[in-house]
Amino acid sequence: MLRFFREVFVPPYEWREVFYQCYLVGYKSTFLISLTAFIMGVVLTIQSRPSMAAFGAISLIPGMVSVSVIREIGPVITAIICCGKVGSRMGAELGSMRVTEQIDAMEVSAINPFRYLVVTRTVATTLMIPLLTIIADIVAFLGAWLAMNIHDTSTLRHFFQAAISHLGFLDIFPAVIKTFFFGFVIGIIGCFKGFRARRGTESVGLAANSAVVASSIAVFIIDMLAAQITDLL
Amino acid sequence: MNYIKNDTVPIPAADTSDQPDIDPQAMPDASDQPEIATQPEIAPQPTPDTSVQPDETAALASVDEEPVVLIRGLVKSFKDHEVLRGVDLHVKKGENLVILGKSGTGKSVLIKCLVGLEWPDAGTISIFGEDIAALSYNKMNALRVRIGFLFQNAALYDSMTVRENLAFPLRQHKKTMSKEKKEALINEMLDNVGLLDSIDLLPSKLSGGQSKRIGLARTLILRPEIMLYDEPTTGLDTGTAREISDLICQMKRKYNISSITITHDMPCARITADRIILLKDGIVYAEGSYEDLEQSEDEWIRSFFY
Numbered sequence: 001m002l003r004f005f006r007e008v009f010v011p012p013y014e015w016r017e018v019f020y021q022c023y024l025v026g027y028k029s030t031f032l033i034s035l036t037a038f039i040m041g042v043v044l045t046i047q048s049r050p051s052m053a054a055f056g057a058i059s060l061i062p063g064m065v066s067v068s069v070i071r072e073i074g075p076v077i078t079a080i081i082c083c084g085k086v087g088s089r090m091g092a093e094l095g096s097m098r099v100t101e102q103i104d105a106m107e108v109s110a111i112n113p114f115r116y117l118v119v120t121r122t123v124a125t126t127l128m129i130p131l132l133t134i135i136a137d138i139v140a141f142l143g144a145w146l147a148m149n150i151h152d153t154s155t156l157r158h159f160f161q162a163a164i165s166h167l168g169f170l171d172i173f174p175a176v177i178k179t180f181f182f183g184f185v186i187g188i189i190g191c192f193k194g195f196r197a198r199r200g201t202e203s204v205g206l207a208a209n210s211a212v213v214a215s216s217i218a219v220f221i222i223d224m225l226a227a228q229i230t231d232l233l
Numbered sequence: 234m235n236y237i238k239n240d241t242v243p244i245p246a247a248d249t250s251d252q253p254d255i256d257p258q259a260m261p262d263a264s265d266q267p268e269i270a271t272q273p274e275i276a277p278q279p280t281p282d283t284s285v286q287p288d289e290t291a292a293l294a295s296v297d298e299e300p301v302v303l304i305r306g307l308v309k310s311f312k313d314h315e316v317l318r319g320v321d322l323h324v325k326k327g328e329n330l331v332i333l334g335k336s337g338t339g340k341s342v343l344i345k346c347l348v349g350l351e352w353p354d355a356g357t358i359s360i361f362g363e364d365i366a367a368l369s370y371n372k373m374n375a376l377r378v379r380i381g382f383l384f385q386n387a388a389l390y391d392s393m394t395v396r397e398n399l400a401f402p403l404r405q406h407k408k409t410m411s412k413e414k415k416e417a418l419i420n421e422m423l424d425n426v427g428l429l430d431s432i433d434l435l436p437s438k439l440s441g442g443q444s445k446r447i448g449l450a451r452t453l454i455l456r457p458e459i460m461l462y463d464e465p466t467t468g469l470d471t472g473t474a475r476e477i478s479d480l481i482c483q484m485k486r487k488y489n490i491s492s493i494t495i496t497h498d499m500p501c502a503r504i505t506a507d508r509i510i511l512l513k514d515g516i517v518y519a520e521g522s523y524e525d526l527e528q529s530e531d532e533w534i535r536s537f538f539y
Contacts, residue, residue: 097390105388108348109402109455110374 001188004122007115014120021124025086029132032085033078037136040073041065041143049151058152062159063166065144070167071175074137076223079182082129083215087190090121091211094194095204103195118195122187129183130176170233178226185218299362301326301459301491302347307356309342316342318515319356324459329485329492331502333537334512340495341385343512344461347493348382349373360459378406381457381490385464387448389436396432399423399451406455422450425487426480442473446480453484460484460492466501478504499537511537 044065052061094117097103106113145159154162193211197203300323307320316339324330334340345351347358349365358365360376368376389398399419403410410418423429426446436444445465452460462481466474478501485492485505494505502509503523511519511526511534519526519534527538 093392100386100391101384101388102390104345104350105382105384105390107350108377108380108382109405109452110377111402111405112374 003114004119004188007112008119008123014116017116017120018123021121022128024089025082025121025124026128026131029082029085029128030135033081033132033136034139036077036081037069037074037140038143040077041069041140041145042147044068044073044140045144045147046150049148059162061148062144062154062162066141066163066166067171069137069140069144071171072223074140075133075175075179075182076219078133078136079129079179079186079219080216082125082132082182082186083212083219086125087186087211087215088208090187090190091193091197092204092208094118094191095197095207096194098195098197099199099201099204114195118188118191121191122184125187125190126180126183129186130179133176133179170230174226174230174233178222181222181226182219185222186215189215189218300324300359301361302493303357303359304343304347305357307343307346307358308354309339309346309351310354316515317346317353320512320515320517322510322517324491324493326491327485327489328507329481329494329505331494331496331506331509332512333496333502333509336497338512339515340512341463344382344463344493344495347461348377348380378455379458381452381455381460383445383448383452383460383462383465385467387436387444389439389444389447389451391436394433394435395423395428395439395447398436398447399454402451402455418454422454423447425453425484426450440473442469442477445469445477449477449480449484453488456488458490460490462492462494462496464495464497466496466498471500474498474501475504477501481505 045061048064049058049061052058052064094103097117103113103117106116141160141163142156144163145154145156148154148159190211193207193214197207302322302324304320304322307317308315309317316337320339320343322330322332332340332343342351346353347360347365352366361379363372363376365373365376389395390401393401396419399422400415403415403418407415419432420429423432426449428443428446428450431439431443431447436447439447449465460481465481466477469477478498481492481494482505484490492505494501496502506523509521509523509526510517513533519529519531526534529535
């Protein structure tokens with residue numbers, strides 16, 4: 001991790017690779033993240049409706065959904081999906097490059113493989129996970145609005161207005177900040193596991209597997225710390 | 234005959250009988266010679282027979298010009314397993330040194346030490362007169378640009394096409410070179426290895442021999458002065474292996490490259506070697522030309538030839 005901070009600000013910058021990784025992490029994950037978020041929005045609304053109806057608080061569903069999605073479900077679901085999709089890809093890709101001596105080939109060509117492979121990918125995940133979370137939040141709202149219209153009637157505009165009116169600075173700001181940390185740990189752990197893979201094909205699978213496990217745990221730990229810190233504010 | 238053998242533990246050899254006569258007055262000044270570090274502590278060895286085993290100074294004197302690669306007392310262990318136990322060798326400019334040895338004798342480890350992929354436990358490695366252990370990361374990288382390394386499996390970047398594989402080192406090291414010049418250089422290198430028509434293919438679409446050729450082209454594109462070949466013909470059919478061996482010779486002639494080739498393949502050694510070193514149990518067991526070693530009466534040496 002220290003090496004990352006030592007190298008990330010030092011030129012030459014590998015912009016081209018950063019953009020390509022942003023495309024892979026961001027664009028290529030959008031559909032999966034959107035689908036998951038949509039389902040989460042629908043399920044959250046359907047499952048909470050009976051309880052809310054019992055208290056005559058149907059009109060509070062948009063607010064309940066927005067706070068849940070923005071503070072917790074959007075960031076965490078996005079991060080966990082990315083642990084599986086992006087972290088495992090990076091672990092396997094770099095592990096495979098290690099096993100087939102491609103990383104050594106970079107090293108002997110006087111190309112810094114850490115900067116080219118690890119720094120670029122970690123920067124990409126750090127930038128893209130927050131963007132994916134925003135997309136996930138919006139799509140989850142859409143899912144929740146559609147689910148609400150199964151039994152009740154609400155216009156999209158009214159639903160969004162009601163949802164946003166329940167959000168405060170402390171709901172949005174800490175949630176956005178923690179997504180950068182989620183992105184960072186997903187990238188750095190995925191790359192670290194792959195970069196440090198040993199020789200042998202088995203290590204590629206292990207690198208991918210341990211990248212997912214370690215980054216998922218890291219995401220939950222960061223989420224817990226973020227909740228504690230937000231609580232103190 | 235330039236090879237030696239000891240009945241118990243073999244000692245690195247460098248008989249000067251086949252070397253050109255050297256006028257003592259024409260000898261380079263001692264200060265021009267690469268610095269030789271104190272020999273590392275290695276496993277005790279029997280006293281060499283001085284009638285055939287020259288001391289280190291004599292070994293250096295056999296090099297009629299400053300060697301591009303000079304290794305002295307190289308020791309490398311992995312945990313308790315001592316792979317290299319004090320290897321001494323040199324490579325002169327324009328020379329192709331072939332290193333032969335059975336599996337597990339540390340041949341690949343030896344050339345990986347030359348480019349900093351492995352770091353020796355003891356001993357010195359001088360390349361172009363510079364002790365690589367004393368180099369900073371940036372200086373080591375500057376040196377690496379002057380050294381090409383062809384991996385056993387070619388190690389092509391499998392997410393890139395052939396064109397991108399060749400363009401990648403240029404993009405990193407020739408930033409001021411125009412796009413047209415880079416393209417011309419890529420085409421020239423692919424033409425050299427006879428695979429110009431594969432320029433847009435991914436490595437997964439290439440055969441083993443084609444991959445090796447592309448790997449060679451990618452390595453040569455930075456015009457290295459030293460080439461290190463790690464088993465260049467392993468896994469190839471006889472015909473393709475012959476083509477790769479010929480290609481190594483062609484490239485050496487065309488670009489005047491010094492090289493070290495690690496191989497088990499005797500036809501490859503015969504075609505490419507100016508001099509051969511045999512590694513056994515982590516040290517240099519014998520040294521000489523292909524013909525010299527072929528005529529050896531030592532059973533272990535003969536086992537490579539017959």
